[in-house]
Amino acid sequence: MSARLLVAGVGNIFLADDAFGPEVIRALDRRPLPPGVRVRDFGIRGMDLAYELLGGYDTAVLVDAAVRGHRPGTLSLIEPELPEGAAGAPPEAHGMDPAKVLSLATHLGDEPLPRVLVLACEPEVRPRGDEDIAPGISATVRDAVERAVTALHAMVEVLLADPRASPPLSRPEESPDPSAARLPRPVADGAEDRQQPDPPDPLARSSAMCESVDDVTQAVLAKNDGLAASLRDELARRGVSVANLLSSPGSGKTELLGRVLARAVERRVPVAALTADLATENDARRLARSGAPVKQLLTDGLCHLEARQLRGHVESWLPQDTSLLFVENVGNLVCPAAYDLGESLRIVLMAVTEGEDKPLKYPTAFGSAHLVVLTKTDLAEAAGFDESAFHANLRRVNPGVEVVRTCARTGDGVDTVLERVLAARDGGSVHRPPLAPHPHGHVHAPDPVS
Ligand SMILES: Nc1nc2c(ncn2[C@@H]2O[C@H](COP(=O)(O)OP(=O)(O)OP(=O)(O)O)[C@@H](O)[C@H]2O)c(=O)[nH]1
Numbered sequence: 001m002s003a004r005l006l007v008a009g010v011g012n013i014f015l016a017d018d019a020f021g022p023e024v025i026r027a028l029d030r031r032p033l034p035p036g037v038r039v040r041d042f043g044i045r046g047m048d049l050a051y052e053l054l055g056g057y058d059t060a061v062l063v064d065a066a067v068r069g070h071r072p073g074t075l076s077l078i079e080p081e082l083p084e085g086a087a088g089a090p091p092e093a094h095g096m097d098p099a100k101v102l103s104l105a106t107h108l109g110d111e112p113l114p115r116v117l118v119l120a121c122e123p124e125v126r127p128r129g130d131e132d133i134a135p136g137i138s139a140t141v142r143d144a145v146e147r148a149v150t151a152l153h154a155m156v157e158v159l160l161a162d163p164r165a166s167p168p169l170s171r172p173e174e175s176p177d178p179s180a181a182r183l184p185r186p187v188a189d190g191a192e193d194r195q196q197p198d199p200p201d202p203l204a205r206s207s208a209m210c211e212s213v214d215d216v217t218q219a220v221l222a223k224n225d226g227l228a229a230s231l232r233d234e235l236a237r238r239g240v241s242v243a244n245l246l247s248s249p250g251s252g253k254t255e256l257l258g259r260v261l262a263r264a265v266e267r268r269v270p271v272a273a274l275t276a277d278l279a280t281e282n283d284a285r286r287l288a289r290s291g292a293p294v295k296q297l298l299t300d301g302l303c304h305l306e307a308r309q310l311r312g313h314v315e316s317w318l319p320q321d322t323s324l325l326f327v328e329n330v331g332n333l334v335c336p337a338a339y340d341l342g343e344s345l346r347i348v349l350m351a352v353t354e355g356e357d358k359p360l361k362y363p364t365a366f367g368s369a370h371l372v373v374l375t376k377t378d379l380a381e382a383a384g385f386d387e388s389a390f391h392a393n394l395r396r397v398n399p400g401v402e403v404v405r406t407c408a409r410t411g412d413g414v415d416t417v418l419e420r421v422l423a424a425r426d427g428g429s430v431h432r433p434p435l436a437p438h439p440h441g442h443v444h445a446p447d448p449v450s
């Protein structure tokens with residue numbers, strides 16, 4: 001039986017050269033590794049990666065940008081020392097870098113960790129500490145992407161034959177012989193990554209993950225990706241289009257959705273709604289006043305919806321004639337953004353009271369929106385909302401996405417939202433966001449954000 005090998009991209013595509021890992025995984029689409037190697041971009045989803053590491057692999061190669069003191073673009077191969085056991089408190093789930101991922105993985109299960117290698121690229125452009133977003137990978141690191149692909153092809157051949165082997169890299173100045181090294185790792189002048197403590201990693205990423213390890217237990221039923229793809233097919237067969245509503249708590253999802261549902265019912269659109277919360281059936285009660293079939297979904301503490309939950313309700317509850325299903329996700333702009341629900345339309349809402357910088361702070365949510373809805377516009381003046389700054393910020397993470405201005409108090413924009421959702425259901429063209437749920441589940445950026 002051949003060795004089981006994982007190649008995992010790690011990094012934030014919105015933070016300059018930190019996009020290295022995801023870019024390498026994209027490049028592997030064009031030059032695929034042999035069968036038997038699982039290749040996946042984990043982006044900033046460190047917890048998904050931690051769970052995946054417990055999946056019975058012999059070896060995992062993490063592909064990441066890391067400051068090691070080399071010339072920009074230098075590739076290094078490092079074998080970190082694995083953390084010992086799960087003693088002590090579990091590491092907090094934020095700020096996932098490879099060291100924290102490994103540490104978290106040891107706390108999540110009893111299964112042994114695979115041998116872990118890190119293929120690291122020295123970044124050239126790093127975001128300043130005060131930058132929320134620094135799109136654009138440097139030419140130097142982009143060049144390293146193809147070299148990394150070549151290196152991975154060579155390494156994979158060796159590792160598939162012998163998971164304990166020391167795979168070579170393709171250039172003489174790169175570490176030819178990975179050996180045990182702690183993370184944060186030793187750095188030597190030149191190629192070998194062994195001797196001195198690393199400087200703190202300014203690319204240490206904040207995680208777009210859930211709030212606790214308990215959340216992860218369910219969240220990383222990260223079969224989500226495959227389930228979402230099959231759910232999308234099943235929904236298409238049934239002629240159901242799903243609109244997934246994402247926003248922070250209290251942005252006005254329920255208030256607006258109630259009005260949209262009421263309009264849809266008036267127009268005899270076969271519509272239904274599922275609303276998800278950690279607790280209470282309040283939102284379902286409010287939405288049911290529209291006359292549409294509505295179901296409350298309680299997530300038992302989970303901060304987002306997953307495709308498996310939606311699939312259960314589609315199978316057991318969704319009225320047969322439904323052609324349009326609204327899903328009000330849990331109020332949270334972080335975790336839900338990472339979970340594809342098989343939706344046709346992802347609508348991200350933001351109230352004018354939240355501040356015009358939110359697209360920059362939550363680029364995964366805003367960058368994956370097919371449509372953005374501004375709510376509570378009646379409060380714009382009182383809140384001092386700078387709408388042109390909001391549009392400029394949004395353009396940086398999702399150029400060209402339409403923004404619908406709404407007010408649930410007056411009904412402004414309600415018809416427009418319904419029109420957009422119906423157009424998507426009926427096969428009209430839908431905006432293509434820079435970040436899209438990938439059929440294989442990871443988010444990727446087909447077009448660089450500029
Ligand atoms: N002034 C004003 N208030 C609004 C508007 N839309 C919603 N609200 C109020 O904002 C509060 C939150 O609205 P909800 O619709 O419950 O927000 P939500 O996004 O569904 O909240 P969660 O489900 O908890 O995430 C409520 O008090 C609403 O009455 C609006 O257009 N204008």
Ligand SMILES: [Mg+2]
Pocket residue numbers: 253254255283328
């Ligand atoms: Mg609500």
